[in-house]
Every structure is written in C-alpha cells, then in structure tokens.
Amino acid sequence: MSTDADMLKRGPISYGPIRAFAVSGACWVLVFVGGFSGFGEAAGGETPPAVTKSTVGMPVKIEQIVLPGTELEPLPVTDNTLVVLRVDAVYPHGTAFRYDLVCYGLEPGEYDLRQSLRRKDGSSTTDLPPLPFHVGSQLAAGQIEPHDLGAAKLPWLGGYRLWMVLGGVVWLAGLLWLVYPRKKPEEATEVAEVAPAVSLADRLRPLVTDAVAGRLPPAQLAELERALVSYWRRRLNLQDLAPAEALARLRADPEASPLVTQLETWLHRPPTPTQVDVAALLEPYRQIAPDAL
Amino acid sequence: MTTATSPSASDTAASAEATDRTIRFIEAVRQQIGKVVVGQDVVVERLLVALFTGGHLLLQGVPGLAKTLLVSTLARTIDLAFARIQFTIDLLPSDILGSEILDQRTNEFRVVKGPMFTNLLLADEINRAAPKVQSALLEAMQERRATIGKETFKLPAPFLVIATQNPVEQSGTFELPEAQLDRFMLCHRLEYPTPAEEREVLKRNLTLGVRREDKGAVARTEFDVLDSGPVGSVEDLVVAMEAVHQVYVSDTFVEHVVELVKRTRHHPRIELGCSPRAGIALTKAARARALICGRAYVVPDDLYALADDVMLHRMRLNYEALAEGYTGATVLRELLDDFGFVSRG
Numbered sequence: 001m002s003t004d005a006d007m008l009k010r011g012p013i014s015y016g017p018i019r020a021f022a023v024s025g026a027c028w029v030l031v032f033v034g035g036f037s038g039f040g041e042a043a044g045g046e047t048p049p050a051v052t053k054s055t056v057g058m059p060v061k062i063e064q065i066v067l068p069g070t071e072l073e074p075l076p077v078t079d080n081t082l083v084v085l086r087v088d089a090v091y092p093h094g095t096a097f098r099y100d101l102v103c104y105g106l107e108p109g110e111y112d113l114r115q116s117l118r119r120k121d122g123s124s125t126t127d128l129p130p131l132p133f134h135v136g137s138q139l140a141a142g143q144i145e146p147h148d149l150g151a152a153k154l155p156w157l158g159g160y161r162l163w164m165v166l167g168g169v170v171w172l173a174g175l176l177w178l179v180y181p182r183k184k185p186e187e188a189t190e191v192a193e194v195a196p197a198v199s200l201a202d203r204l205r206p207l208v209t210d211a212v213a214g215r216l217p218p219a220q221l222a223e224l225e226r227a228l229v230s231y232w233r234r235r236l237n238l239q240d241l242a243p244a245e246a247l248a249r250l251r252a253d254p255e256a257s258p259l260v261t262q263l264e265t266w267l268h269r270p271p272t273p274t275q276v277d278v279a280a281l282l283e284p285y286r287q288i289a290p291d292a293l
Numbered sequence: 294m295t296t297a298t299s300p301s302a303s304d305t306a307a308s309a310e311a312t313d314r315t316i317r318f319i320e321a322v323r324q325q326i327g328k329v330v331v332g333q334d335v336v337v338e339r340l341l342v343a344l345f346t347g348g349h350l351l352l353q354g355v356p357g358l359a360k361t362l363l364v365s366t367l368a369r370t371i372d373l374a375f376a377r378i379q380f381t382i383d384l385l386p387s388d389i390l391g392s393e394i395l396d397q398r399t400n401e402f403r404v405v406k407g408p409m410f411t412n413l414l415l416a417d418e419i420n421r422a423a424p425k426v427q428s429a430l431l432e433a434m435q436e437r438r439a440t441i442g443k444e445t446f447k448l449p450a451p452f453l454v455i456a457t458q459n460p461v462e463q464s465g466t467f468e469l470p471e472a473q474l475d476r477f478m479l480c481h482r483l484e485y486p487t488p489a490e491e492r493e494v495l496k497r498n499l500t501l502g503v504r505r506e507d508k509g510a511v512a513r514t515e516f517d518v519l520d521s522g523p524v525g526s527v528e529d530l531v532v533a534m535e536a537v538h539q540v541y542v543s544d545t546f547v548e549h550v551v552e553l554v555k556r557t558r559h560h561p562r563i564e565l566g567c568s569p570r571a572g573i574a575l576t577k578a579a580r581a582r583a584l585i586c587g588r589a590y591v592v593p594d595d596l597y598a599l600a601d602d603v604m605l606h607r608m609r610l611n612y613e614a615l616a617e618g619y620t621g622a623t624v625l626r627e628l629l630d631d632f633g634f635v636s637r638g
Contacts, residue, residue: 268592
C-alpha cells in the first residue's frame with residue numbers, strides 16, 4: 001500500500017492522459033445526449049412540417065392528421081380557388097380531431113392547406129400548425145400557357161365548308177330527282193283536267209257531220225253517243241245525278257227522250273228493218289255554238 | 294241517212310220465246326223472294342245476273358241485311374241444291390272440298406265430297422278463312438272442278454258461289470287479294486233498307502209468331518216464311534242462261550266498255566286499273582241485266598248500272614288518292630261523269 005511518503009517520494013502524480021480521455025468521453029456523451037434531445041425536440045413539433053406533394057389535378061390523400069381545436073371543414077370552392085380540399089373523414093381525438101383529407105391543386109405552387117380550412121363554429125384557425133402543400137407542374141420548365149395551336153386560317157370556301165356545300169348540292173339534286181318524276185305527270189293530268197283539248201261542242205260537230213255521212217267507225221259512234229248524252233246532261237243540269245239515274249231522267253224528259261230512244265234504236269238494237277233517219281236525228285247538233293254548253 | 298240492217302227472223306223468234314219464258318220465270322222468282330225479303334231489288338237483280346251468267350257474286354255489307362236469307366230463299370225458289378259454309382280461321386281446304394276416309398268395312402279409301410258440291414254455295418264471311426282455304430275455294434270457282442286425293446271431280450252445274458264479307462270488322466280477317474277478287478264477277482255493296490222498307494220488315498216480323506215443335510215451340514223466323522215449293526227449276530235456269538247468250542251486244546256498246554276499262558288504267562288516281570276480265574264481266578252482266586229488264590239487247594244504262602259492282606273491286610287507288618280521301622266509288626263516279634266527254638286516248 002502506498003503511503004503519503006511514498007507518494008511524496010515518487011513526486012507529484014501525472015493526470016494528463018486520464019484528463020484527456022475524460023474530456024473526450026464527456027464530449028461524446030454530450031454529443032449523444034444533445035443528439036437525442038435534439039431528436040426529441042424535433043418530434044415534439046419544433047421541426048419543419050412535412051410537405052405534401054402532388055402535381056396539378058392529381059388528388060393526394062392525407063390520412064389521420066391530428067389538428068387541434070374544434071372541428072374543421074373545407075372552404076367552399078370559388079372561381080378563384082387554387083387548391084381544392086375535401087374532408088374525407090373526421091374522428092374525435094381527445095380535445096382535437098383527427099382528419100382524412102383529400103386535396104389537389106389547380107395551379108402549380110406552394111400552398112398552405114390552412115388557407116382552405118375553417119372551423120365549423122366560426123372560430124379562428126390561427127392555432128393550426130402549418131400544412132404545406134406543394135403542387136408541381138408537368139409542363140416544361142418556364143411554360144405556363146398552352147402552346148399556340150397555330151392553325152392556319154381557312155379560305156372562305158374550302159376544306160370542311162366546301163365539302164358541306166358539295167354535300168348539300170348532292171342532297172338537293174337527289175331530292176329533286178325523287179320529287180320531279182312524281183310531280184310531272186300529276187301536273188300534266190291537272191292541266192288536262194282543267195283545260196281539255198277541245199270543248200264538247202267542238203268535238204260534237206265533226207262527229208255529227210261524219211256520222212251523217214256514214215263515215216264513223218264504232219269507236220267514234222260510241223264517242224258520239226257519249227257526247228250527246230253528256231250534252232243533254234249539261235243542258236238539263238243533271239250533272240249531279242249518278243250517270244245511270246241521269247240517263248233514266250233523260251229517257252223521261254220530253255225533249256231528250258226522242259234522241260235517247262233513237263240512239264238506242266240506231267246504235268244498240270239488233271239490226272232490224274226499222275230505219276233511223278240519222279241526218280234528221282243529228283241535225284240539231286250540227287252547229288252547236290261553243291257557248292251553248 | 295243511215296239504215297240499220299235486217300236481223301235474222303228465226304233467231305229473233307227463238308230468242309223472243311226464250312226471253313218471254315225467262316221474264317216469266319224472273320217475275321215468279323222476284324215475287325217469291327219478295328214474300329220473304331223486303332226491298333233489296335237491286336241485290337235480287339244482281340243475284341239473278343250472277344245466276345244467269347254463271348259468274349260468282351261477292352256481297353259486302355254489315356250483318357243483318359238479309360244476305361243469308363236472300364241466298365237461301367233464292368235457292369229454295371229455284372229448287373237448287375244449297376249449302377252454306379261459315380268461314381272461320383281454323384277452316385281447312387278439306388272442310389269445303391271433301392276428303393278421303395278409310396271405309397273399315399271394305400278397307401278402302403272412300404271419297405266424301407264436301408259442301409262445295411252443290412249448286413248454290415253461300416260462303417259466309419269469306420275473309421275470315423286462311424288464305425289457303427280462300428285459294429282452294431277460288432280455284433274451284435274458276436275451274437269448276439275439285440281434286441280430292443287423286444281424283445278430280447266436276448262441280449255440279451250450275452255452280453254459283455255467293456260469298457259475303459263484312460267490311461267493318463277487319464280484325465282477324467284475311468283480305469282477299471286483287472287476283473282473287475277478280476274471280477268474282479260482281480261485288481255488290483248492300484245498303485241499309487229505306488225507312489219504308491224497314492217499317493215493312495218490322496211489321497212482317499211482328500206477325501211471325503211461334504211454331505209448335507214436339508212438346509215445345511220455337512219462334513218462327515223469316516227462314517220459315519217460304520213454305521211453298523219452288524217456282525222454277527234448273528231447266529228454267531238453263532233456258533235463262535241460254536237466253537242471256539242471245540242478247541244482242543252492239544259494237545257501240547263494246548266500244549263503251551273498252552273505253553271505260555281503258556280509262557281506269559290511265560286514271561291518275563288509280564294504281565291498278567281493271568283487267569280484261571272486267572270488260573268481259575261487264576258485257577256478260579249487261580246481257581243478263583238486259584234480259585232481266587225484258588230487253589233483247591244491251592244499252593248504256595246497263596253499263597252505268599253495273600259499273601260499280603263489276604269494276605270497283607278490280608280497281609286499286611294509289612297512295613296519293615287515298616291520302617286525299619278518295620274512294621274507289623268517288624273515282625269511278627268521276628270517271629263515269631267524264632265518260633260522256635271526248636276520249637283522251
């Protein structure tokens with residue numbers, strides 16, 4: 001065991017290496033302690049908040065974020081809204097609330113989601129922690145507007161318009177082609193009905209002349225008979241009656257009856273020795289004035 | 294002066310005798326029918342026209358206009374075999390033509406003729422039957438024979454089909470196509486009786502009474518009124534048919550018919566005009582009508598009187614005319630009114 005004398009004999013003790021070791025160890029301890037305490041402070045809210053990132057128009061979900069104070073709700077979207085925020089779900093979390101948020105940006109830039117929130121009870125939101133939201137852009141750097149389309153100015157008549165006009169012309173031509181053949185005979189018939197080629201009197205005169213001369217074939221004899229009956233129907237105003245009834249009335253009429261009876265004998269009876277004086281029969285109809293009918 | 298040529302004296306005498314006999318026969322038939330059916334003189338005339346010419350008749354009219362009664366009475370008046378078939382959707386050709394059945398005694402097939410084998414066949418509501426039945430009937434009407442199994446049988450002479458169809462109830466009917474309608478010589482549209490005629494119908498009906506049968510009684514109907522025998526025979530009918538063929542048809546009348554039929558083919562409102570068969574039917578019917586009216590020659594009156602019944606069912610109006618509200622009758626009336634005027638080629 002060493003005594004004080006020994007100690008004095010040996011001279012004073014050298015503490016240099018120990019002190020250096022102790023100092024360096026203390027420094028490392030401080031570094032570690034300081035490091036852990038620093039970490040603890042960062043986790044407690046003093047570190048910068050995490051930035052939520054997305055690109056223009058792409059929604060991103062922020063889940064289970066605890067925000068102090070009363071319940072929050074998103075601000076209504078207006079024409080000037082740059083960040084659209086939606087509260088997906090809300091859960092009570094002690095005195096605070098826990099939220100699932102969905103948001104997306106309409107313009108690239110840095111935003112704070114606090115600007116898009118308000119309290120349901122209308123109280124201030126200044127106690128909210130910052131909620132940074134970065135909206136990136138997919139456009140090339142520096143480009144903020146769409147490229148100019150650079151479409152060339154079309155001529156007054158050309159391209160699509162020209163095709164439209166041509167299509168219209170073809171359609172119209174087709175329509176006319178369909179309509180015209182139907183309309184044509186109809187018009188022709190109407191003209192024929194309205195204005196017959198010759199009047200009854202005009203047609204009757206030559207028929208009578210030829211009949212008296214014995215030159216009429218059966219077809220024209222039939223036509224003569226029809227014309228004479230028609231003449232008497234008009235003269236006695238029997239046009240509204242049915243033809244069969246009108247003919248019966250003609251037979252009963254003292255003026256028309258002789259003609260009808262003689263025509264019957266002349267044109268329809270079987271050949272008999274009875275003679276019909278055709279010239280005398282048709283004499284009154286030789287010179288019928290056009291305005292007589 | 295134009296002079297008509299002389300007729301053959303013997304022909305005239307024979308035809309005059311036949312005409313006289315036929316006129317008496319017609320008068321007797323008319324009187325007998327008049328005992329049962331009130332009015333309907335035009336229909337009776339058309340029935341006789343069809344009977345004398347061997348043509349078939351289609352009667353179109355609402356129920357209750359005495360169509361069946363008329364035909365039944367006509368058959369009994371002339372002593373003709375009469376059969377009536379009520380056409381339905383499930384009727385089969387064999388139901389009207391007949392069929393072969395196995396005779397178990399001889400073990401051979403035996404032909405059983407259908408109701409078509411008669412003189413006067415009433416095909417009631419013909420448009421209710423399926424087209425194949427209509428075809429079977431109309432084919433027999435045209436050829437006057439029917440084939441059952443492997444055998445072909447001639448139909449009795451005279452053979453006349455009088456079909457009826459109701460123009461109102463069109464559901465569940467098969468409209469006769471133009472080709473089949475053309476087989477009917479005449480298609481007459483029955484009108485309602487006049488008030489005076491209807492009054493007479495009611496008065497007669499009030500006096501019908503009841504008929505005792507076995508231990509009970511049944512109410513007498515118009516069908517029971519005609520209890521006397523026939524006033525004519527098949528022989529009278531044959532004489533009348535022959536007399537019809539003696540009726541003189543002038544060239545002028547033929548020209549009228551040709552012109553009228555031609556105009557139906559060129560009328561702007563008619564899609565399908567009359568066939569040559571229409572001209573033939575018009576001439577034949579005019580002959581019969583002339584005889585019924587006591588004439589030995591046809592006159593334009595016959596043409597005008599028969600034009601509707603002969604031509605209307607053979608014409609089909611076009612779409613434009615139908616859209617404008619025209620009917621076949623109005624167009625034909627126009628045509629006949631205009632007929633007196635000059636020909637338009």
